[in-house]
Structures are given as C-alpha cells and as structure tokens.
Amino acid sequence: MSAKLRILVPVKRVIDYAIKPRVNKAGTSVETAGVKHSMNPFDELSVEEAVRIRERKKASVDDILAFSAGPAKSADVLRTAMAMGADRSMLLEHDPEKEGGELEPLAVAKVLKAIVEKENRNLVILGKQSIDDDSSQTGQMLAGLLGWSQATQASKVEFDGESVNVVREVDGGVETVKANLPMVITTDLRLNEPRYASLPNIMKAKKKEMKKITLQELGVDATKRLKTVKVAEPAPRKGGGKVEDVDGLIGKLKELGAI
Amino acid sequence: MFSAASRQALQSFRATNFPCLRIHQHCIYLSRSLSTLVILEQQEGKLNNASLSAVTAAQKLGGSVTGFVAGSNIKSIAEEIAKVDGLEKVISVENVAYDRGLPENFAPLLAQNIKDGGYTHVFAPSSAFGKNVMPRVAALLDVQQISDITEVQSEDTFVRTIYAGNAVLTVQSSDPIKILTVRGTSFAAAPIGNGSAAIEDGVDPKAEALTQWVSEDLTKSDRPDLATAGRVVSGGRGLKSKEEFDRVMVPLADALGAAIGASRAAVDSGFADNSLQVGQTGKNVAPELYLCAGISGAIQHLAGMKDSKVIAAINKDPEAPIFQVADVGLVGDLFDKVPELTEKLKK
Numbered sequence: 001m002s003a004k005l006r007i008l009v010p011v012k013r014v015i016d017y018a019i020k021p022r023v024n025k026a027g028t029s030v031e032t033a034g035v036k037h038s039m040n041p042f043d044e045l046s047v048e049e050a051v052r053i054r055e056r057k058k059a060s061v062d063d064i065l066a067f068s069a070g071p072a073k074s075a076d077v078l079r080t081a082m083a084m085g086a087d088r089s090m091l092l093e094h095d096p097e098k099e100g101g102e103l104e105p106l107a108v109a110k111v112l113k114a115i116v117e118k119e120n121r122n123l124v125i126l127g128k129q130s131i132d133d134d135s136s137q138t139g140q141m142l143a144g145l146l147g148w149s150q151a152t153q154a155s156k157v158e159f160d161g162e163s164v165n166v167v168r169e170v171d172g173g174v175e176t177v178k179a180n181l182p183m184v185i186t187t188d189l190r191l192n193e194p195r196y197a198s199l200p201n202i203m204k205a206k207k208k209e210m211k212k213i214t215l216q217e218l219g220v221d222a223t224k225r226l227k228t229v230k231v232a233e234p235a236p237r238k239g240g241g242k243v244e245d246v247d248g249l250i251g252k253l254k255e256l257g258a259i
Numbered sequence: 260m261f262s263a264a265s266r267q268a269l270q271s272f273r274a275t276n277f278p279c280l281r282i283h284q285h286c287i288y289l290s291r292s293l294s295t296l297v298i299l300e301q302q303e304g305k306l307n308n309a310s311l312s313a314v315t316a317a318q319k320l321g322g323s324v325t326g327f328v329a330g331s332n333i334k335s336i337a338e339e340i341a342k343v344d345g346l347e348k349v350i351s352v353e354n355v356a357y358d359r360g361l362p363e364n365f366a367p368l369l370a371q372n373i374k375d376g377g378y379t380h381v382f383a384p385s386s387a388f389g390k391n392v393m394p395r396v397a398a399l400l401d402v403q404q405i406s407d408i409t410e411v412q413s414e415d416t417f418v419r420t421i422y423a424g425n426a427v428l429t430v431q432s433s434d435p436i437k438i439l440t441v442r443g444t445s446f447a448a449a450p451i452g453n454g455s456a457a458i459e460d461g462v463d464p465k466a467e468a469l470t471q472w473v474s475e476d477l478t479k480s481d482r483p484d485l486a487t488a489g490r491v492v493s494g495g496r497g498l499k500s501k502e503e504f505d506r507v508m509v510p511l512a513d514a515l516g517a518a519i520g521a522s523r524a525a526v527d528s529g530f531a532d533n534s535l536q537v538g539q540t541g542k543n544v545a546p547e548l549y550l551c552a553g554i555s556g557a558i559q560h561l562a563g564m565k566d567s568k569v570i571a572a573i574n575k576d577p578e579a580p581i582f583q584v585a586d587v588g589l590v591g592d593l594f595d596k597v598p599e600l601t602e603k604l605k606k
Contacts, residue, residue, distance in 0.1 A: 020558055021422040030426050105394070106403045131539065131559075134421055135406045137394035140362065144398035149469040150362055152391050155533070165473065170387040171486070171542075172534050173477035177361070179470040189523065189540055190533055225403035229416060229429040237565055240586035242577075246599045249571065252587040258490075258548040258569035259515070259604070 003162075003181055004062040007050045008121040010112055011043040011066055011081050013074040014132040021132075027230045029101075030132070039077040042127025044084075044194040045187040049157060050125055051085035052192060059159040063087045067115055069103055071095045075210060082205035083197030089210045090115065092218075100224065105133075107222035109141035114218035116146060122182040128153050139186035149179035155190040293322025293414055296350075296373060298383035298393070300360070301328055301336050308487050309384035311448035313441040314343055317382040318449065319411040323347045325376065327461065329357035329368060337458045344452035350376070350461040359472040360388045366395035367466035373400065375462055378436065379414070385440040397438045404438040405430060407543075409445040423539040424562035443486055444545035444566060478532045485535060488518035490548045493537055493564070496524035497553020497574065497593055504530040507597045508552070514604040520544065520564075522554045538563035552593040556581030573597060 015021055016036040024031045039047075047066065054061040066081035068074040069092040078089040092111060096102040103111070116124060129136035143150035151157075151166035155174065158165045163180050169188045197205070215222055243249050253259045295317045300307035317324045326340045329352040337351035350372060356364055369392070373381055381396070383389040385407040397404035409427075410418035416431045417439060485491065492512045498504040504525065512519045521531035523538055537544055539562040549567035554560060556572070556579055564570070565584055572585035573596050582588040589596060 015422070017559065021425045023426050030422055104403050106398065106401070109398060129540070132422055134419075134423070134539065135404070136390050137397070137404055137406060140391065140394035141398035143362070144366055144395035150391075150395065151470065152362075153387065168387075169533055170475070173475060173532065174534075175359075175475040176473040177470045178473050183470075188533075190527070225432060225434050226405070227431045227433070229431050231421075232427045232429075234420065234424060234427050234565075237570075237584045239583045239588065242582065242588040242590060244589075245591075246589070246596055246603060249573075249587055249589045249596075249600065250603055253548070253569065253571060256569045256586060258571070 003122060004060050005053065005123050005181075006062045006119070006121050007053070007064045008112070008116060008119065008124045009043070009046045009050050009064060009066050009081065009086060010108070010124070010126050010138070011047065011068050011077050012040040012127070012130045013037050013068065013070050013077045014040045014130055017041050017131055023231050023233050027232055028228065029231050037073065039080050040127050040130045042129060042131070042187050042189070043077075045189065045191050046125040046127055047081045047084045047086060048192045048194040049187060053157070053159070054085070065090065065119055065121070067112070068092070069094050069108060069111055071097075078210055079202070079205050080197060082208040083202045084195060088208055090213050091210055092213050092215065094215070101228065103222055104224060104226060105135050105137035106141055106225065107220065108138050109145055110220045110222070111215070111218055112138070112142045113145045114220055116142075118218070124184045126184065126186045128186040128188055139184050143184035146182070146184070149183040150185075151177055151179060151183065152186040153188040154185050155188045157185060157191070293320055293380065294376070294378050295320060295322055295324045295380040295382060296376060296378040297324060297326050298369065298381065298389070299326050299328045299340055300384055300386060300388045301330055301333075304332060304336060306336055306339060307384060307386060307388075308448055308484065309386045309443035311343065311451075312443040312446040313382040313384045314346065314449035315446040316408065316411055316439070316441040317380065318345050320380060320414055322379075325350060325378070326456070327369070327372060329354065329365070329461070331355040331358050339451060341456040341458055342451050342454050343449050343456070344454045345449065346454055346456040349456050349458045351458055352461040352463050354463055354465070356465070356468060360392060361468045361470050361472060362392045362395045363470050364466045364468040365392050366399055367464050369396045370399040371464045372461045373436065380437045381439065383440050385442050389440045393438060393440050400436055400438070402434045402436050402438050403432065404440065405432060406440050407442045408439050409442050420562075423558050424565065425558060442543060444543050448487075478534055482512065483516070483518045485518040485520055485537070486542050486544060488544070488546050490515050490517035491520045491537070491544050491546045491550070491564075491567070492517045493520035493522065493549065493551040493554060494525055494530065495522035495551065495554030496528065498525060498530050501530045503594070507594065511550070511597055511601045511604075514601050515548070515550070517548070517550070522557075522560050551581065552597050554581055555579045556584065573600075
C-alpha cells in the first residue's frame with residue numbers, strides 16, 4: 001500500500017471484565033473505588049490488531065498512537081498499550097468523580113476527531129463497545145463526524161493494495177466490506193488473540209512518550225446531554241434449586257409450563 | 260387539533276428552538292405534538308422482526324408514529340408496514356443503494372429525513388444494522404444516542420442496562436431529538452394488523468457509499484431465529500468439540516423446536532457459529548425456556564439470557580454460577596443427561 005498508515009488506537013480503562021460490579025448505596029453509579037480495573041477487552045484487540053498490521057507488513061505502518069480519556073490512572077492502560085507495541089500515547093485526564101460523570105460517547109468521538117486531525121491519522125481502530133457503558137457508539141460516531149468509511153465488529157482485516165477488506169460480524173453470520181483509507185474499524189472478539197506484554201516490553205514502555213492533553217487544547221465542547229436519574233441493581237433472579245435426574249428435570253419444566 | 264401546516268411549523272420551530280422543551284408550562288402543549296420516526300430494517304425484501312419491537316417501544320410515548328424503510332423494490336415492504344396498527348404514515352425511499360444498510364449512505368439518508376420531518380424521537384432496532392448505522396446518524400445530528408433501551412419512562416427518560424446487565428441505568432436526555440435503539444426482547448413485536456397508514460416517498464440525498472459491500476456468508480437454518488425464539492437450547496465449553504456439540508445439542512433443539520445458542524467459550528473454540536453467541540457481546544435472548552448445558556454462567560453470558568422466563572441448566576459442577584439463576588438445575592454429565600433428556604422429550 002502506498003499510503004503509510006498512521007494508526008490511532010483509543011483505549012479505555014474499565015472495571016475488569018471478571019469482576020461483578022456493585023451499585024453504590026446512593027444509587028448514582030457503580031462502585032469503582034478499590035475495584036480492579038484493566039483495559040477494555042475490545043481495546044486490547046484494537047492494539048493487538050494495530051501491532052499485527054505492522055508485523056504482517058502488508059501495509060507500511062508509520063506509527064501507532066494509543067489514546068485514552070479518563071482518570072489519571074488511565075495512564076496504566078496506555079502503558080499496557082505501549083508494552084503491547086504502540087509507539088507513543090496521549091492521555092486526556094478527565095476524572096468522572098470530579099467532573100460529573102465520564103465523557104459521553106459523542107464527546108469522546110469529538111475528542112478523537114480532534115486528535116485524528118491534530119496527529120494526521122488515517123486509520124482508527126476502536127473496540128466495538130466498552131464493557132462498562134455498553135453503548136457501542138464511539139467508532140460509528142467518529143466515522144460520521146469525520147465523514148470516513150466505517151467497518152464495525154470486524155473479525156478480519158486485510159490490506160489489499162489501496163483498499164482494506166473487512167469481514168464484519170452481523171446478525172446471522174458475516175459480511176465482507178471493502179473501503180479505502182482513511183477509515184474507522186471497530187473490533188469484534190474474534191478478530192485476534194491479544195498478546196501478553198513481556199517484562200522487557202513493559203520496561204521499554206516506561207520510556208515511551210505519554211503526552212498529556214486537555215479538552216481546552218483540543219477545543220472540544222463536552223457538555224453532557226444525558227443526566228443519570230438513577231442506577232439500580234437489576235431485579236434479582238433466584239435459582240429454583242436442583243433436581244436429581246432427567247425425569248425430575250422434565251417434571252419441573254412441565255410444572256413451570258416451559259414444555 | 261392543529262392543521263397539518265401548523266403542525267409542520269410547530270415541528271420546525273421546535274427543531275430549531277429546542278430549549279423550549281425544558282420550559283415546563285410549554286410541556287403539555289408540546290407533548291401533544293411528539294412525533295416519532297421508527298426505522299424499520301429489511302433484508303432482501305423481508306421485514307426484520309426486531310424492527311416491530313421498535314414500533315411497540317415508539318408507541319409507548321404517545322404522539323404520532325411514522326415508519327421509515329429504504330431499499331430496492333421497497334413498495335411491497337412499505338405496504339406491509341402500513342398495516343402495522345398505530346402507524347400513521349410510512350416513509351419509503353426506493354434506491355438499491357440502501358439494500359445493504361451501509362452506514363456511509365444510510366446515515367445521511369436518515370439524518371436528512373429526520374431533519375425534514377421535524378421528528379422529536381427516532382427509534383431503531385438494536386440489531387447489527389441499528390448498532391452500525393444509528394450512532395453515525397446521531398453524530399450527524401449532534402445527538403447523544405441512548406443504546407439498547409429496555410423501557411420508555413417518559414418522552415425524555417429511558418432505561419437501559421450497563422455493565423453486562425449488572426446495573427440498570429435510568430437516563431434523561433436533554434437533546435432536541437432523542438435517538439434510541441431498542442432491545443428487541445424487552446418489547447413485544449407490534450402486530451401486522453389492518454392499519455392503513457399513508458405511504459409517502461422520503462427525501463433521498465444520494466450520499467456516496469464510501470464502503471463497498473462485497474459478500475456475505477449467513478448461517479442457513481430452518482430453526483427459529485435465536486433472538487426471537489420461544490425456546491433456546493444453548494451449549495458451552497463443556498461440549499468439548501463441534502462434532503459433540505452437533506451430536507448432542509442439535510437433536511435436543513429438534514425435540515423442543517428450539518433455536519440453538521452458544522456461550523462465547525463454545526464460539527471461540529469453534530463449536531458453534533459466532534452468530535449463535537448469547538451474552539453481552541452477542542445476542543440478548545428472553546425465551547420462554549432457556550435450557551443450557553455445559554455453560555458455567557459467567558456474568559457476560561448471564562447478561563444475554565437472564566430475562567428468560569424459565570432457565571434450566573445441566574452442568575457437572577454443582578458450584579457453577581449458572582445454578583444461582585436457573586429455575587431448575589441438574590448436576591450431571593451432559594453427555595449422558597442431554598441424550599437421555601432428548602429421548603424422553605420425544606416420547
């Protein structure tokens with residue numbers, strides 16, 4: 001491919017996927033203090049894919065820039081991204097506790113648009129959703145704001161001359177779409193198997209650049225559009241106990257009117 | 260009632276002066292003129308069922324509801340949609356360019372029709388199509404979309420789940436246009452009745468599709484659709500291989516007339532197609548019966564099935580978290596229990 005790839009991989013710090021979140025007593029949010037956080041699993045796939053694109057050498061990669069917006073501790077997920085192979089990173093500090101909740105997807109998309117323009121990016125790879133908010137919007141919004149092609153829920157990305165072929169997970173199977181750069185891709189779980197950062201790479205990542213940036217510098221208005229009325233625990237579901245054998249199972253299902 | 264012309268004027272006034280929505284004394288006056296557009300999804304001339312759940316969600320608001328559909332040979336689908344009870348109007352755009360729902364041209368199409376129609380609310384299914392296209396529409400209209408809603412509380416307040424269904428968020432929008440995608444399993448499909456909505460041609464901005472659709476590979480099946488099936492049997496890592504999955508789960512599904520689902524572990528191991536994945540990152544199902552075997556019940560899986568009416572689980576690990584939510588659990592080796600169950604159900 002003649003155009004050199006300048007990749008942006010936005011990553012988000014979220015409560016670790018294996019943790020069962022608890023709603024706080026005030027019913028205003030999920031308890032985050034003292035809870036294990038890590039990189040959003042879909043974003044690990046984005047970083048991995050960016051690094052693999054470089055390794056496969058089908059396309060020439062100029063650089064891979066990781067970005068995160070969130071509390072100061074988001075620096076940790078950027079370090080992880082750099083240990084996996086991102087060249088440098090940018091952090092927009094935004095503390096949800098102090099600033100009335102986290103940035104909404106539309107605001108993040110606007111921030112990313114500003115970064116794309118400032119850093120002259122031509123490929124953005126995002127996770128298809130963050131596992132905390134579950135909105136699944138940012139990539140599509142960014143593509144819309146930029147007027148770029150989008151390929152969401154990608155399970156395969158292949159460079160073919162000037163164009164990119166992307167296999168997308170859709171209802172009922174997969175579809176393949178083809179687009180030219182610049183474009184936005186969002187990752188599906190089946191895209192790849194993210195690598196573990198090795199200790200030497202973690203050490204090297206400490207020397208890589210992490211630039212701090214602010215909303216003001218980017219000139220982005222992040223006024224919230226949504227107000228949280230409340231956050232509640234879902235209606236509990238209690239198990240109905242166990243049966244001894246298959247006949248017991250069938251009997252219980254009949255009793256419950258399920259068969 | 261307002262004449263059509265004054266309603267039009269009011270709508271465009273509201274679209275440009277949205278802060279008036281927040282002025283309380285005007286609310287009653289304005290709520291009479293809520294006007295909703297529902298995006299209906301079609302694939303190769305067939306209406307997607309999840310779209311009809313979006314119609315039901317839209318009707319919860321009150322106010323007028325208009326359907327929207329685009330693609331080639333769209334007239335027959337538009338006529339089908341016109342029969343849905345409660346729809347006042349159907350807007351159709353005939354153009355082969357919209358057949359594949361490519362967001363680069365579909366989003367400008369929707370944005371234009373939403374602006375021109377002065378709609379206050381837009382509902383779309385939270386399907387792969389809705390997820391792909393609607394956030395792009397929202398960005399074009401500078402609106403913060405609310406995804407995958409499970410409840411409509413009022414014209415600006417909606418309920419959705421976050422953290423893989425482990426918390427329920429009620430959220431209030433201050434946007435002039437509310438863009439919402441609807442969780443299909445939370446709203447019944449609107450019946451295709453005897454309605455006779457007027458069919459009108461929409462505006463076609465003919466935006467360029469930057470992306471080219473190349474091909475698709477859909478899983479062909481005579482089984483009920485997973486997302487809307489009344490019964491689902493689902494297998495997990497415990498099935499061990501694709502051969503065993505097919506040997507054990509398919510006859511059970513046949514015996515029950517059920518759709519087949521799978522956990523992420525089963526999909527990742529290649530036992531089942533990705534489109535069958537149930538969970539936070541797959542499909543949400545809420546059937547009458549969800550019968551699973553060899554699934555431990557990770558929170559990401561529970562997110563996709565815990566609204567099922569009856570949950571039954573077969574697992575050899577008595578401590579598996581699935582038993583905490585199952586209405587009926589059987590501890591045992593699925594390779595013995597599932598075939599036995601299948602045989603006994605056939606009788």
